[in-house]
Amino acid sequence: MARYLQKKNVSSSEKRNIRKSIVEIFSLSIKFKKNLVIYIMNILITGINRGLGLEITKQIFSRSDSIHILGTSRRLLKNSIYTFGIKETSSLKVESVELNDPKSIQSFLDKIINSDFLPDIVIHNAGVYPGGSNPIYNPEIIFQVNFYAVKEISDKLIPLMKKKSKFIFMSSGMGELSQFSETARRKLLNPNISIMELESTIHDYIHNRYTGWPTNPYSASKAALNTLCRIYSHKYSDKTFVSICPGWVKTDMGGPSAPREISKGAETPVWAVFHTKLKSGLFYRDKLKIPW
């Protein structure tokens, strides 16, 4: 190029244009390199105001500065470090979402889609249980928060998210299929089960028309969540979907007699965030695969 520019028959305006293009290409490549160095990972975490969601958020920030978290809470966290042990910063934004209300979920999703925050990882952490300090007994609410909210958010975000994005479902050993009848277990483990079939079984279970599932709707909702994880992992092979049981943890849900500290319960979901070769379609506890 330099020799071409020295040629006498190249006009000075042509030389000027060529030099301008070289400068432009050079500065673009510097910008590109800079982008590679400071790549920011976006993570969406539901239920970050307490319990495992709060601890997962803290542990992720303690491992990396190149992360932006959008957390959901029913109450906003603005300047509330003393209440929640965490507050909004440029790396942590919080949106208020009531997962028991499909309209609230929809307006939250509309906000995300119209913002510049597209998650690389989604941690579906928020959940309800018929025990602990905030017990919820109504099976419809349990399924709405533990299953349908997860499905609605995932269905909307999966097509928008990049290849290799991750979905982490906070599940529970209480959803293991060993408590299900043989027929119910076979039905859920069938690799060809569709989301429609799963939803129709849930509908029958909630309205007492389906037997073979455990009577505790929490166990049933987590087994349904695990089935959703398997269905997604078959359907979207370019992304990673995992279910994680944190163990029995001392949170408002787990209660004070739980043997596990919150820091230990958050370990495996945080490991899954940073693990570069995480296998999709599996159920994990303590960083090891466990049976469905």
Ligand SMILES: NC(=O)c1ccc[n+]([C@@H]2O[C@H](COP(=O)([O-])OP(=O)(O)OC[C@H]3O[C@@H](n4cnc5c(N)ncnc54)[C@H](OP(=O)(O)O)[C@@H]3O)[C@@H](O)[C@H]2O)c1
């Ligand atoms: N703790 C355990 O022993 C244990 C064991 C196995 C699995 N898990 C799973 O781990 C996850 C976190 O549990 P945790 O122990 O941290 O529970 P937690 O202390 O009770 O916290 C639950 C979180 O979910 C949010 N949430 C509940 N209902 C909601 C709703 N309708 N709309 C929006 N957010 C809602 C709560 O927000 P609010 O503060 O607004 O209620 C809170 O942030 C859950 O999915 C749970 O099933 C826990």
